[in-house]
Amino acid sequence: MEFTLFQKLAAEFLGTMILLILGNGSVANTNLKECKGHESGWINIALGYGLGVMVPVLMFGSVSGAQINPAMSIGQAISGIFPWSEVLPYIIAQLLGALVGQLIVYLMYLPHYNLETDPDLIFGSFSTFDATGSKVNYFFTELIATAVMAFSSVACLKLPWGQKYPATAAIVLGLIITAMVTSMGGPTGAALNPARDLMPRLLHQILPIPHKGSSRWGDAWIPVVAPIIGATLGIGLLKICFL
Incomplete structure (x- = not known):
């Protein structure tokens, strides 16, 4: 079945929205006071992001x-495995989906945001930052982690076994993301995605959250630029070797 560009963009919008709801929602549930999942730990967050990728791929992988x-x-x-003519429309849909997804997380957890007094815990449910304050480590970690993620993701979805069994490929991809967050997410929180970091950071800036602290705009370029370079390197390596 051939899908229209509008349908593809709707899939990217909804898929990115779901990623933010499940991923950043798991962070909010873990971080914020009086939540049922408060202090449930990093594994809860890793599962949230793993499922946050797996579910949209299962739903919309064949669409967009x-x-x-x-x-x-x-x-x-x-x-060279995706048309340049669709890049800008895809990015706009992804950015808007991330914005709406994070807004939903905020509205769901609004009473808990009002109770939380630690600005780092609040900010961590929106965007990423380096735990030691090192811009160099922030950039390096996001670049390498995104390269691994991009290589693995495209391998799962584009190699013959993944094309033959797309649902299995989506499940494997979800497990890979879960494993990556547990193993590579410690230094920064693992953005791996400009939309996932930039649009929540914008909302963090403008929403009236008590005790929210700084939106850390001095670091905001890192989880945008580093993932783009990392994804280009990871997919390029896969293309040279296997595609």
Whole structure:
């Protein structure tokens, strides 16, 4: 079945929205005071992001490719496996989906945001930052982690076994993301996705959250630029070796 560009963009919008709801929702549930999942730990967050990727890929992989990430769209276009003409529309849909998804998380957890007094815990449910305050480590971690993620994701979805068994590929991809967050997410929180970090950061800036602290705009370029470079490198390596 051939899908229209509008249907593809709707899939990217909804897929990215779901990613934010499940991923950043798991962070809010873990971080914020009086939540049922308060202090449930990093595994809860890793599962949230793993499922946050797996569910949209299961739902929309056959529609738009479920890229749900501007870095993936740009990286695939640079490698010649995605048309440049669709990159900007995809990115706009992804950014808007991330914005709406994070807004839903905020509204669901509004009473808990009003109770929480730690600005780092509040900010962590929106965007990422380096735990030690190192911009160099922030950039390096996001670049390498995104390269691994992009290589693995496209391998699952584009190699013959994944094309033959797309549902299995989506499940494997969800497990890969879960494993990556547990193993590579410690330094920064693992953005891996410009839309997932930038649009929540914007909302963090403008929403009236008590005790929210700084939106850390001095670091905001890192989880945008580093994932784009990382995705380009990861997908490029896969293209050279296997596609």
